[in-house]
Amino acid sequence: MKFIDLFCGIGGFRLGFERNGYECVFSSDFNIKVQETYERNFGERPTGDITQVNPNDIPDFDVLLGGFPCQPFSISGRKLGFEDTRGTLFFDVCRIIEAKQPKVVVLENVKHLINHDKKRTITVILNALSNLGYNVSYKILNLKDFNLPQNRERIVIVGCKVGNFDFNKIRNHKSNPLKDFLDTDGNFDYLEKSEYTILEKEYIKVQKESGLKFIGYRNKEGFKGVRPNSMHLNRVHRQPNRIYSVDGYHPTIPSQESAGRFFIYLPEEDRVRKLTINECYRIMGFPDNFIKHPLIGEQYKQIGNSIGVNMTEELAFQIINQKLLNITDESSREITGNLQELLYN
């Protein structure tokens, strides 16, 4: 069971697939700092810019994995040819699929992809995969359903040459609250009492859908214009100033936050502290012995860009469990001429 790891980041997909016995035969990411972390952990430097990769240089593989950046297409969703996606990174995913004919393709993206550009982006992606001969299914998955205490929604698209990926078979494991994932001792970065406000009891509830428990906020300037009696609403506070209780889940760790301003309230101590960088990696499913980049800002960015490992682990398991790799007809692996000629001659 061989796979390739495109837009690999620090290897969130790879960890989950390796845990299920798959072997990585090729990886690509053009960010030098990301490549450094990947190499430290997997002993292999990813190839750079995907747009420069000739598929004929990639060894054969069964599964293509890719958390590609979301870009608008300039064509209408009704057009079918993936050639029309030229100029986007998704086009590069497609030309590798066309040349290598993997049995399964797994793509991951932010939840917002589903509505991006008035739903045209997702329509073009689904059409293009189907046009390449794949049965396609997709679903929005949330890390909190994979035993990780983080509300992190991602769209996962799976294309199969034979059969169809059934998301209903995914084994969900509702996570315990954040408190069960925290370090018990260490050099924690606590806030002074004067630096934050904890809400009155009647305002504190675990939010139904997300499982977040917004409990207070850091006392920052800039509350001008906020209507009276609305300070208990989390939306009036900027994200890095919001404080969540460890009795609930953590909000999505974003990629733009390079200072790690994630503040958590510990009811038993009645104190607020920063989530540590190790805890950030843990609630993305990375093992404690994962080697992080030496620069702290990069550590935060890289984990925020990543995919949750428990989720990729389950996807890897389901591909085997649902027998989506059991293709016996070798003829389906032939390269379909035209586009190859167009690009490389």
Ligand SMILES: C[S@@+](CC[C@H](N)C(=O)[O-])C[C@H]1O[C@@H](n2cnc3c(N)ncnc32)[C@H](O)[C@@H]1O
């Ligand atoms: C959202 S991240 C994917 C992270 C990955 N799934 C993980 O688990 O860590 C997208 C990645 O695509 C990479 N990328 C963007 N454009 C690229 C290109 N032209 N060639 C190769 N990699 C690219 C970025 O450097 C970034 O690491």
